[in-house]
Amino acid sequence: MEANRDAALKCRALAEKYLREGNKAKCLSLCDKAERLAGGSLAGVDRLRTLASASTGGAAAREAASKPAATPAKAAFTPQQVEAVKKVIAAKRRGHYAVLGIEKTADEDQIKRAYRKLALKFHPDKNRAPDADEAFKCIGLAFATLSDKDKRRHYDMYGDDEPEPGMGVPRRRRPPGGGVYADEMSPEDIFNMFFGGGYPQQHVRRRTQRRAPPPQDWRQQVAQLIPLLFLCLIMFGNSGSLYDPPFSLKRTAKFRHERLTRSRGVVPDIRYYVADGFSAKHARDGYALRRQEQNVESEYQTHLRYGCFSARQRYSQFKNAAQFSPRRRELMERADAIDMSDCDLLEEYFGVR
Template sequence: MMEGNKDEAERCIELAERFIVEGRHDKAERFLLKAEKLYPTQKAKDLLDHLSKNSHQKCAEPEDAPRKRRTATRKEEAKTSDTEMDYPKEHVEAVQRIKKCKDYYEVLGVDKEATDSDIKKAYKKLALQLHPDKNKTPGAAEAFKAIGNAVATLTDPTKRKQYDMYGSEEERLQQQGRHGHGRGGFHEYNYTRGFEADITAEELFNMFFGGGFPSQNVYVRRGGRWQRTGENHNQVRGEHAGSYSLLLQMLPILLLIAISMMSSLFISEPIYSLLANSKFSVPKETQNLKIPYYVKENFHTEYQGSLRRLEMSVEEEYITNLRHACIREKSYRESMVWKARSYGDSVLYAKSQKIRMPSCETLQELQAKA
């Protein structure tokens, strides 16, 4: 019969450990006593001894110590309440939600079956809400870093697989009960479990919203701390100073070799240009779509090919350039519309709707002619 109660007793011990970490010693003691009745273990006895020692220490305190602690707690709560009143409610709630999360999926608000697209979409929404430039709530910077770590880990197939292998919160508690001993015999849960991005949260934000990665300010983890890649530049340069010196000495010879190879593989200049310059200064226009282009002054005497074929090449290149420009214009306009909707900014939304797309308009006109 006692063996049948073993699982229930272990569950009571796990709950007691939680309550000890939370400082709710009375509840912890009740669950430990229950565990002892169900299935006596040395671990439950040790935890009861731990609670008993803490209880004796409290008894040795002055009589007014509990009152002073309660007063200090009330002051701290009042201070926290007053501080939170200075910030928008949705900002405070967003930060507090992430503080309570147990894993990266919960941080981003997605399930474990979420696709890369779902994860990135969730990150973009949270990033605009938690960015330190907008959200000044205490803890917002840590929350912003948390969502950055989350998207960097979960969009990397290898890291995501490794992260998922660590198991659920329940499994972690079981391991903690058997092997985990931190400060005071217990440790708090850390949902990162050692998984952090190789770049800063700000650089991740810039990548998602068009800022790109600053080439000289990319952060990586070395020796357990964040470093700019540029911090080791001088050190690396010192280590390879001898190689660089040798390379500089050989540079004139290498240049001569390169020039001779280029001369042997010389390719003639193009026949036309879509932009006027010193070499292509004579304006012309295609007969079909009236596309302007420029040729050299000696074009009529030097060019022996088909003019119609040349003009078809001009029109094809011109339309290809227009299509690429149109894609960039549409992408910019859509990003501004999405940003306005995310912020709930009606003025920005109205402006984004009026953004002109000249390349797209020109492309439509040419397609109508064709």
């Protein structure tokens, strides 16, 4: 059964490859094979099938369109999912903090954890209840606003209003669906940033001085997906509760003992901190230690993705503002001064650009 699972993941990776190359029919065929090997639905396959079917004509499109009728269980949703969607939609009227279910004093880590939990719960591939897509958009908008310091400060002062130039009073409401992130990144883009889908090309800061890496084969693609899938499985466990790891990427009063990742199959030399008793519980068992260090690797990659995403957003904001401002030189200098070290580390450790 585990061999079938590995084969299913390989088929999904190949389906992604053929989709990028424009071979939609081959992508659809591999999607079907991946789910047969997995013995049911497989995360990410529905999204690939939808993307391939959207622009595939003839028999392939008709087959993809008829698939929901053949498998009605995939379109089902539970009463709990319906209530959860209604709760998010209702919270929208109270603001972004209410949508994410956090206090106004929440720090960056709490914002990330709240978004990560809700995004997995309301993603269209996971939740098919009525208006679930609207709830997913609300969650993405809330995260995009509160995860950026400047946008959060503006939101705390004016809410969804825009101030008059040079004045401290609101001017007008933003149009529905607009705001600080509608013209920058879609909810799906932000989700992909967190869970391994990469960045949309129009938002990537080009670095012309670096040569493009050689194309990856399916083994490399599957290897990159494994830690992210592991993280998702952890978060879906325990009735959807957030995973509370026995380590921290930062030194705290509780996590004060420094360690570096050393387990086989884990990116080496990632610094993390553990509490008293960690060695007795985990380090003496090679398998248990390897599991924890896989969690460290996944958490570190998510941390770098978030930091790189935030830096690129700020760079894009300054660059766009400079195009129409008499302070163009100053704004471009501020854009070039933004710390992109998280992006560099993300590429160095995980090969993600």
